Amino acid sequence: MDDTVLNQVAVKLSEAPKGILAADESTNTITKRFSDINVESSFENRRKYRELLFKTKELNKFISGVILYDETIRQSTSENIPFGKFLNEIGIMPGIKVDTGAIPIFPSSPEKVTEGIDGLGERLKEYKNLGAVFTKWRAIIDIDENNKVPSDYAIDLNSFNLARYARIVQNHGLVPIVEPEVLMDGSHDINKCYEVTSKTQRSLFKHLNNQEVSLNGILLKPNMVISGKKCAKQASISEVASMTVKCLKENVPDEVPGIVFLSGGQSNELATEHLNEMNKSYTDLPWNLSFSYGRALQQPTLVSWQGNDQNIASSQEALYKRSKLNSSATNGEYSRDLE
Numbered sequence: 001m002d003d004t005v006l007n008q009v010a011v012k013l014s015e016a017p018k019g020i021l022a023a024d025e026s027t028n029t030i031t032k033r034f035s036d037i038n039v040e041s042s043f044e045n046r047r048k049y050r051e052l053l054f055k056t057k058e059l060n061k062f063i064s065g066v067i068l069y070d071e072t073i074r075q076s077t078s079e080n081i082p083f084g085k086f087l088n089e090i091g092i093m094p095g096i097k098v099d100t101g102a103i104p105i106f107p108s109s110p111e112k113v114t115e116g117i118d119g120l121g122e123r124l125k126e127y128k129n130l131g132a133v134f135t136k137w138r139a140i141i142d143i144d145e146n147n148k149v150p151s152d153y154a155i156d157l158n159s160f161n162l163a164r165y166a167r168i169v170q171n172h173g174l175v176p177i178v179e180p181e182v183l184m185d186g187s188h189d190i191n192k193c194y195e196v197t198s199k200t201q202r203s204l205f206k207h208l209n210n211q212e213v214s215l216n217g218i219l220l221k222p223n224m225v226i227s228g229k230k231c232a233k234q235a236s237i238s239e240v241a242s243m244t245v246k247c248l249k250e251n252v253p254d255e256v257p258g259i260v261f262l263s264g265g266q267s268n269e270l271a272t273e274h275l276n277e278m279n280k281s282y283t284d285l286p287w288n289l290s291f292s293y294g295r296a297l298q299q300p301t302l303v304s305w306q307g308n309d310q311n312i313a314s315s316q317e318a319l320y321k322r323s324k325l326n327s328s329a330t331n332g333e334y335s336r337d338l339e
């Protein structure tokens, strides 16, 4: 794939009225989600759940791509169609999470570095054969109470790895989604989130340039600039939209075709409202602004499913609804009355 094709894929993934469904929870994470609804996290239950998501009727009206996990891209529908092939057939692009998770930077460090560079080229060849056209790598940046975390070192190290990953992925003809997530856990206010998010994005683009990554063939998947979950003063919807857009304008070059936000623990409705506000109030931005939500798309579906086949139709309706509402938000056409 040349740069033009990478650009076309990145544009198509992020163009209104569509966004991305992140269904790439690791086995550990999906096990936690299943335990909340008392469902055993077996190989077959994980397959069944992902099949339920992907077979939601007319999902392709709102969803451009789905991010899969290593186990999932090797699984198939009940008719034995591999998920990668199935998604391609219904007009949804399959992607794959390629990082192997985050570990402490050194044994007693409170900060983490995301791993997975070793052997990445070989894995990419396999994923391409399984239908993947794009990839994802997530770096985690935490904010602590006493201003020691994040360190400049943790931001630099994670940005270097994100850029190295993006370079290798483009070498293999796939689109890299680069995800530097500043966590919303903690009691920090929106200004602190802005400061750390801005510093992280600045470092990331410095490293992407150093590694000569084609910026028109990536997607950025950032956190929104938002108050910490435990902060007493929660910023308003218009503050979140304006500070997020300010941060992006200061750090993200115009060549980047799209920005697809993560939901990061926001409520389903707020994740939709924030995206909507940005698309409604800032119409002259150089990038597509869309979503790549995990929890904010799937949460009502999981609750409705409860591991019971009789609930498949209602849980698919729940995914259809959140996908449709977030699709409206890509055009700034969402309102609470639609809930």
Ligand code: 13P
Pocket: 022, 138, 179, 262, 263, 264, 265, 292, 293, 294, 295, 296
């Ligand atoms: P959330 O939307 O649940 O934050 O998940 C997005 C994601 O892909 C995290 O890596």
